[in-house]
Amino acid sequence: MTSQKHLFDLDPSVTYLNCAYMSPLMKSVEEAGIKGIRRKLQPNQVLGNDFFTESDQLREEFGRLINCKETNRLVIIPSVSYGMANVANNISLSPGDEILIVDEQFPSNVYPWMRIAKEARAIIKTILPPKVLDNRGKIWNQRILDAITTKTKLVACGQIHWADGTLFDLVSIRKRTSEVGALLVIDGTQSIGALPFDLAEIKPDALIAAGYKSMMGPYSIGMAYYGSAFDDGIPIEENWINRYESENFANLVNYNERYQPGALRYEVGEHSNFILVPMLLEALKMLNNWKPENIQSYCQSLISNAVDILREHGYWIEDEGYRATNLFGIRLPNSISMNEAKERLTRAGVFVSYRGDCIRVSPQIYNQSEDMDALVNALINS
Numbered sequence: 535m536t537s538q539k540h541l542f543d544l545d546p547s548v549t550y551l552n553c554a555y556m557s558p559l560m561k562s563v564e565e566a567g568i569k570g571i572r573r574k575l576q577p578n579q580v581l582g583n584d585f586f587t588e589s590d591q592l593r594e595e596f597g598r599l600i601n602c603k604e605t606n607r608l609v610i611i612p613s614v615s616y617g618m619a620n621v622a623n624n625i626s627l628s629p630g631d632e633i634l635i636v637d638e639q640f641p642s643n644v645y646p647w648m649r650i651a652k653e654a655r656a657i658i659k660t661i662l663p664p665k666v667l668d669n670r671g672k673i674w675n676q677r678i679l680d681a682i683t684t685k686t687k688l689v690a691c692g693q694i695h696w697a698d699g700t701l702f703d704l705v706s707i708r709k710r711t712s713e714v715g716a717l718l719v720i721d722g723t724q725s726i727g728a729l730p731f732d733l734a735e736i737k738p739d740a741l742i743a744a745g746y747k748s749m750m751g752p753y754s755i756g757m758a759y760y761g762s763a764f765d766d767g768i769p770i771e772e773n774w775i776n777r778y779e780s781e782n783f784a785n786l787v788n789y790n791e792r793y794q795p796g797a798l799r800y801e802v803g804e805h806s807n808f809i810l811v812p813m814l815l816e817a818l819k820m821l822n823n824w825k826p827e828n829i830q831s832y833c834q835s836l837i838s839n840a841v842d843i844l845r846e847h848g849y850w851i852e853d854e855g856y857r858a859t860n861l862f863g864i865r866l867p868n869s870i871s872m873n874e875a876k877e878r879l880t881r882a883g884v885f886v887s888y889r890g891d892c893i894r895v896s897p898q899i900y901n902q903s904e905d906m907d908a909l910v911n912a913l914i915n916s
């Protein structure tokens with residue numbers, strides 16, 4: 535796959551290596567949004583079917599991306615915190631039960647567990663990475679597996695760590711959680727679309743992802759999968775469209791006790807958003823055409839030389855097998871402080887993020903080798 539920069543409208547005077555902060559929109563995604571806005575100028579153009587058809591297409595497109603054929607388990611959510619709240623509201627815990635998270639996990643995948651743990655006098659167990667950098671990802675993964683016991687009721691983590699791209703071995707974590715009867719809930723915000731995710735293989739209980747980062751959609755829309763563990767759960771809100779046969783507008787006030795099938799009860803109210811849904815749909819169509827594995831290898835070829843040079847200059851970057859290529863952390867040698875690195879990169883117009891003790895670099899298909907050169911030059915030349 536080659537650079538797709540022409541499909542975007544990035545400012546040519548900056549080096550944007552910060553998809554993990556917010557992806558730029560493709561021009562075609564912008565157009566889909568504008569078309570959506572225009573439709574509301576003449577609401578007679580919005581037909582009854584439109585409340586359902588594009589959301590169904592979005593579900594199908596997301597299903598294709600993550601290999602899930604049960605599209606009525608895929609729902610539109612406004613944020614990760616919303617998607618996680620549906621999970622948190624439907625887990626029953628007893629005193630002493632454990633919820634496992636990893637160190638410095640993104641807060642929308644921590645606060646819900648803090649609340650339910652406090653209410654039930656359950657325990658949050660945070661799995662720390664080793665202090666040494668040698669084999670960091672490997673040891674961290676082993677620590678997660680070792681910490682899962684019969685007390686574990688839930689493991690909640692990302693497919694990769696949001697701050698430094700450490701890959702979590704979800705297949706092994708799923709195997710271990712199944713052995714002890716614990717749920718597995720995954721935040722895919724920083725990986726879905728850019729890194730293959732096979733739902734049929736991993737079989738998580740829930741997968742939650744915001745749409746504005748690796749899925750390259752707009753802000754305030756994301757997608758979630760809820761497995762059978764949540765089939766009889768109580769959703770956050772009681773929206774008319776999530777009720778059985780809501781397609782029949784004339785019959786809406788014959789209030790229906792039943793929900794739509796699968797996990798559709800968990801979908802956010804007004805999910806048929808006529809602006810955001812077509813935008814995310816267009817973005818996912820593009821991702822499905824490219825395929826996450828090709829995006830991952832594009833990023834791999836983009837960064838490999840830079841990774842070698844930075845390592846030669848004393849920077850630390852995780853081994854390939856234990857980190858993603860669309861998001862990785864750079865830890866600094868003693869010779870340079872984080873403030874100094876930040877100053878150099880800012881002066882060079884290189885946009886990255888600073889998370890914990892890492893410079894977080896998150897390239898995508900719009901980046902080219904010049905972008906990596908700009909990053910490396912700023913870091914190795916004082």
Ligand SMILES: Cc1ncc(COP(=O)(O)O)c(C=O)c1O
Nearest residue numbers: 613614615640642696721723744
């Ligand atoms: C891993 C991860 N999850 C979730 C989010 C966003 O959470 P929310 O949609 O609740 O604002 C981010 C934003 O940076 C993130 O990095």
